[in-house]
Amino acid sequence: MNxxxxxxxGITKTFPGxxxxxxxxxxxxxxxxxxICGENGAGKxxxxxxxxxxxxxxxxxxxxxxxxxxxxxxxxxxxxxxxxVIIHQELALSPYLSIAENIYLGNELANKGWVDWRKTNLEAxxxxxxxxxxxxxVTPIQHISVGKQQLVExxxxxxxEVKLLILDEPTAALNDEDSDHLLxxxxxLKGQGVTSIIISHKLNEIRKVAxxxxxxxxxKSIETLRLDQGQITxxxxxxxxxxxxxxxxxxxxxxxxxEEVLRIEDWTVQHPQDHSRTVVNNASLNVRKGEVVGxxxxxxxxxxxxxxxxxxxxxxxxxxGKVYKYxxxxxxxxxxxxxxxxxxxxxxxxxxxxxxxxxxIKRNISMAALNKLAKRGWVDGNKExxxxxxxxxxxxxxxxxxxxxxxxxxxGNQQKVVLSKWLFSDPDVLILDEPTRxxxxxxxxxxxxxIAELAAAGKAVIVISSELPELLGxxxxxxxxxxxxxxxxxxxxxxxxxxxxxxxxxxxx
Amino acid sequence: xxxxxxxLGFLTSRLRQVGIFVALILIxxxxxxxxxxxxxxxQNVTNLxxxxxxxxxxxxGMVMVIIAGHIDLSVGSIAGFIxxxxxxxxxxxxxxxxxxxxxxxxxxALVGAWQGYWIAYVGIPAFIVTLAxxxxxxxxxxITLKNQQITPFPNELRALGGGFLPDxxxxxxxxxxxxxxxxxxxxxxxxxxxxxxxxxxxxxxLENEPRAWFAVKNGFIAVLMLIITFLLASYRGTPxxxxxxxxxxxxxxxxxxNSIFGRHTYAIGGxxxxxxxxxxxTKKVTFRLFVNMGVLAALAGLVFTARLNSAQPAGGTxxxxxxxxxxxxxxxxxxxxxxxxxxxxxxGLIMGVLNNGMSILGLGTDYQQLIxxxxxxxxxAFDIFNKNRTGSGGGSSIGRRFKWKTTPPATExxxxxKAEPVVVDAK
Numbered sequence: 031m032n033x034x035x036x037x038x039x040g041i042t043k044t045f046p047g048x049x050x051x052x053x054x055x056x057x058x059x060x061x062x063x064x065x066i067c068g069e070n071g072a073g074k075x076x077x078x079x080x081x082x083x084x085x086x087x088x089x090x091x092x093x094x095x096x097x098x099x100x101x102x103x104x105x106x107x108x109x110x111x112x113x114x115v116i117i118h119q120e121l122a123l124s125p126y127l128s129i130a131e132n133i134y135l136g137n138e139l140a141n142k143g144w145v146d147w148r149k150t151n152l153e154a155x156x157x158x159x160x161x162x163x164x165x166x167x168v169t170p171i172q173h174i175s176v177g178k179q180q181l182v183e184x185x186x187x188x189x190x191e192v193k194l195l196i197l198d199e200p201t202a203a204l205n206d207e208d209s210d211h212l213l214x215x216x217x218x219l220k221g222q223g224v225t226s227i228i229i230s231h232k233l234n235e236i237r238k239v240a241x242x243x244x245x246x247x248x249x250k251s252i253e254t255l256r257l258d259q260g261q262i263t264x265x266x267x268x269x270x271x272x273x274x275x276x277x278x279x280x281x282x283x284x285x286x287x288x289e290e291v292l293r294i295e296d297w298t299v300q301h302p303q304d305h306s307r308t309v310v311n312n313a314s315l316n317v318r319k320g321e322v323v324g325x326x327x328x329x330x331x332x333x334x335x336x337x338x339x340x341x342x343x344x345x346x347x348x349x350x351g352k353v354y355k356y357x358x359x360x361x362x363x364x365x366x367x368x369x370x371x372x373x374x375x376x377x378x379x380x381x382x383x384x385x386x387x388x389x390x391i392k393r394n395i396s397m398a399a400l401n402k403l404a405k406r407g408w409v410d411g412n413k414e415x416x417x418x419x420x421x422x423x424x425x426x427x428x429x430x431x432x433x434x435x436x437x438x439x440x441x442g443n444q445q446k447v448v449l450s451k452w453l454f455s456d457p458d459v460l461i462l463d464e465p466t467r468x469x470x471x472x473x474x475x476x477x478x479x480x481i482a483e484l485a486a487a488g489k490a491v492i493v494i495s496s497e498l499p500e501l502l503g504x505x506x507x508x509x510x511x512x513x514x515x516x517x518x519x520x521x522x523x524x525x526x527x528x529x530x531x532x533x534x535x536x537x538x539x
Numbered sequence: 540x541x542x543x544x545x546x547l548g549f550l551t552s553r554l555r556q557v558g559i560f561v562a563l564i565l566i567x568x569x570x571x572x573x574x575x576x577x578x579x580x581x582q583n584v585t586n587l588x589x590x591x592x593x594x595x596x597x598x599x600g601m602v603m604v605i606i607a608g609h610i611d612l613s614v615g616s617i618a619g620f621i622x623x624x625x626x627x628x629x630x631x632x633x634x635x636x637x638x639x640x641x642x643x644x645x646x647x648a649l650v651g652a653w654q655g656y657w658i659a660y661v662g663i664p665a666f667i668v669t670l671a672x673x674x675x676x677x678x679x680x681x682i683t684l685k686n687q688q689i690t691p692f693p694n695e696l697r698a699l700g701g702g703f704l705p706d707x708x709x710x711x712x713x714x715x716x717x718x719x720x721x722x723x724x725x726x727x728x729x730x731x732x733x734x735x736x737x738x739x740x741x742x743x744x745l746e747n748e749p750r751a752w753f754a755v756k757n758g759f760i761a762v763l764m765l766i767i768t769f770l771l772a773s774y775r776g777t778p779x780x781x782x783x784x785x786x787x788x789x790x791x792x793x794x795x796x797n798s799i800f801g802r803h804t805y806a807i808g809g810x811x812x813x814x815x816x817x818x819x820x821t822k823k824v825t826f827r828l829f830v831n832m833g834v835l836a837a838l839a840g841l842v843f844t845a846r847l848n849s850a851q852p853a854g855g856t857x858x859x860x861x862x863x864x865x866x867x868x869x870x871x872x873x874x875x876x877x878x879x880x881x882x883x884x885x886x887g888l889i890m891g892v893l894n895n896g897m898s899i900l901g902l903g904t905d906y907q908q909l910i911x912x913x914x915x916x917x918x919x920a921f922d923i924f925n926k927n928r929t930g931s932g933g934g935s936s937i938g939r940r941f942k943w944k945t946t947p948p949a950t951e952x953x954x955x956x957k958a959e960p961v962v963v964d965a966k
């Protein structure tokens with residue numbers, strides 16, 4: 031056994047201003063299933079992109095040895111030639127083409143430029159049998175479920191004579207049954223000699239399939255745990271994932287918590303396309319005046335989905351449950367209803383969902399509450415500028431003037447424009463989704479200070495964040511979400527990174 | 540010296556707006572020379588205004604639709620259809636013009652509502668719905684007219700297309716005094732407005748245009764206005780349709796800049812998701828935009844019919860292309876979110892001067908279309924080039940040389956945009 035198939039040594043990958051990976055080591059043995067664990071943003075996917083040639087060999091430092099030969103990949107094609115195939119979390123299948131066509135897409139079984147359909151469908155059927163999928167190869171992809179599409183991806187990988195299969199969060203989009211089937215298949219392929227790397231933070235999955243686990247934290251490889259040495263335990267993995275110091279600074283605040291402002295009860299949301307998946311399951315939570323409540327959860331736990339479905343049903347279908355404000359049930363089924371009821375939601379993706387990047391600061395700030403500046407449908411431009419200038423000063427938005435285009439601002443300043451926009455709508459409840467994503471440390475502290483001031487001013491604040499130290503630093507109470515369920519509610523005094531991660535990885539049956 | 544440099548820097552940062560204006564002037568000068576001065580003869584200037592008025596009216600609605608990220612291919616057919624409807628109402632049924640005109644505008648609104656419903660509430664792309672509309676309303680035009688033109692129209696309606704404001708001097712003066720009064724008054728109003736706006740901007744600490752540029756620009760506009768006034772006044776005075784157009788431009792510019800409706804239009808075109816998540820009722824806004832487009836198309840149809848003094852089966856053919864071209868030459872962005880009514884007007888005038896100048900030169904429609912097509916292509920190509928130049932991407936060396944002047948200094952250097960791939964891992 032224990033023959034290394036892959037050795038990655040001293041991998042360092044830098045993006046302008048940020049070290050995404052720092053001296054990472056990864057050893058994978060032939061024929062094993064190797065899990066890679068880490069928090070959101072730890073660098074797992076970046077590492078896999080380095081390995082598969084998405085980032086060309088001259089854009090990072092370090093060495094990759096595959097089957098004892100050095101690798102210098104310039105593209106995915108290069109790595110696939112050597113038998114390394116990556117399956118991304120977002121499946122790369124063309125919905126209108128058949129299963130067989132998808133399997134051989136870009137790799138067609140052709141004779142002098144003409145596709146040999148008989149051979150294509152025949153070979154595809156053989157591959158489908160190998161992955162245990164009983165579908166006709168000519169069926170269009172869109173007619174089979176996401177779980178089966180995942181299997182088609184694996185069949186596609188097998189068609190390329192895969193030696194090392196990389197799966198990036200393969201079960202994130204699958205229901206339980208499909209997940210089990212997929213994990214069985216990975217073990218089955220292992221029996222046929224295919225080595226797999228699986229990125230996952232579902233600990234029960236890892237326990238089921240992994241022979242070894244490498245933990246990545248903040249772009250560094252922390253340690254590799256091996257099953258045969260009895261090291262793969264939940265506690266050990268959690269400790270490795272969260273063992274980060276509370277390095278950022280947080281503003282001091284003395285919470286002054288009052289009555290309950292918002293309560294969400296029995297909130298259930300279905301996935302908009304995949305009807306078999308329940309994205310948020312019977313979640314109940316509340317937030318009080320002057321309180322900062324955290325929502326912690328790993329990828330796919332349903333945090334954003336919960337927030338957006340509450341905020342005007344902007345996510346999901348078959349949303350059910352009740353929302354109460356000051357004890358009275360309210361209707362938040364459209365965004366303008368939600369805003370009228372004093373709810374604001376600042377998105378995690380400010381470039382795509384938060385800002386009009388080609389418009390200036392003042393018009394972005396006024397966007398959600400133009401009627402406050404208008405009489406009979408006409409906007410008072412001077413008042414608008416005054417308001418924008420006020421927020422530029424109070425939020426410390428660094429820009430030549432409020433007529434500056436938001437697309438040209440830095441991430442931190444853009445985030446302040448988003449916050450200004452929602453503050454101007456004068457909400458009682460602010461839901462801030464990843465408020466510090468993509469922002470440098472200095473600006474982060476400013477955002478924390480703003481959150482603290484909002485709470486001090488009597489607003490109820492819900493913060494969704496992937497960074498546990500951040501939640502521990504600014505919240506009064508933290509809910510944990512896992513697979514759509516609320517698995518814990520922890521007062522800040524009792525919360526630690528370990529205890530939160532425990533709840534975040536807990537699976538409710 | 541520093542003022543000059545400041546102005547130069549400003550000009551390069553506003554290359555698009557300045558460029559379009561300069562282009563119009565160059566084209567005017569070019570044709571003035573090529574046509575031996577016929578282009579700017581009083582009668583021809585009057586013709587130019589009247590000939591292009593319906594395209595300009597359409598361009599107002601079109602630029603709004605384009606700002607919201609849509610398109611409307613049906614406006615030519617709608618204009619033709621409304622012309623037919625007006626013919627039936629006025630000539631066949633004998634309706635008075637003051638009943639028929641509002642009735643026609645109402646029919647235009649209904650047509651717009653029909654298309655707006657499919658686009659906004661059913662979610663069919665505007666391209667498809669209005670392509671269908673182009674066929675549907677051309678068909679209805681033919682049905683309404685039974686394939687024959689309807690003529691003649693009463694003088695009151697014809698005035699909308701070819702009429703002039705009354706001569707208050709009773710024909711004794713060389714210049715039409717009413718036109719002179721309107722022209723000089725309008726010029727004064729524009730200058731007054733510009734100075735007021737500059738004051739307000741200074742008061743609120745917004746960047747202003749450099750003083751030199753401000754003076755040159757507004758001086759130039761004023762001179763231009765006065766020249767046009769003089770030319771119009773020395774022929775037959777102010778065309779009534781010019782007054783209609785001026786009112787529309789003022790009202791719609793204000794609407795797009797200062798009304799909630801206009802702001803929401805820009806917001807939808809700039810980022811639909813962000814607009815939705817800001818509580819903007821995007822479907823309602825889209826629906827209203829197409830209703831508005833229908834009304835303006837109806838107005839354009841009335842003006843056109845009035846000018847020809849007949850409702851014709853082929854009336855309005857090709858108007859959609861001219862008005863779309865006007866909007867894009869005038870700086871509207873294909874992706875939506877960017878564009879102005881004033882820009883569309885200049886774009887429309889460029890097309891108009893090209894049409895008129897080439898007609899005087901005796902160029903056939905074959906070459907006219909060829910040249911107009913190239914102008915449209917170059918204008919949008921210039922846009923793309925300009926965007927690449929000022930954008931974060933590479934761009935030309937000229938662009939880079941000017942960059943320090945044209946982009947404000949980075950305020951936070953520690954957060955480069957390229958830091959994103961790290962975040963990708965999280966989602």
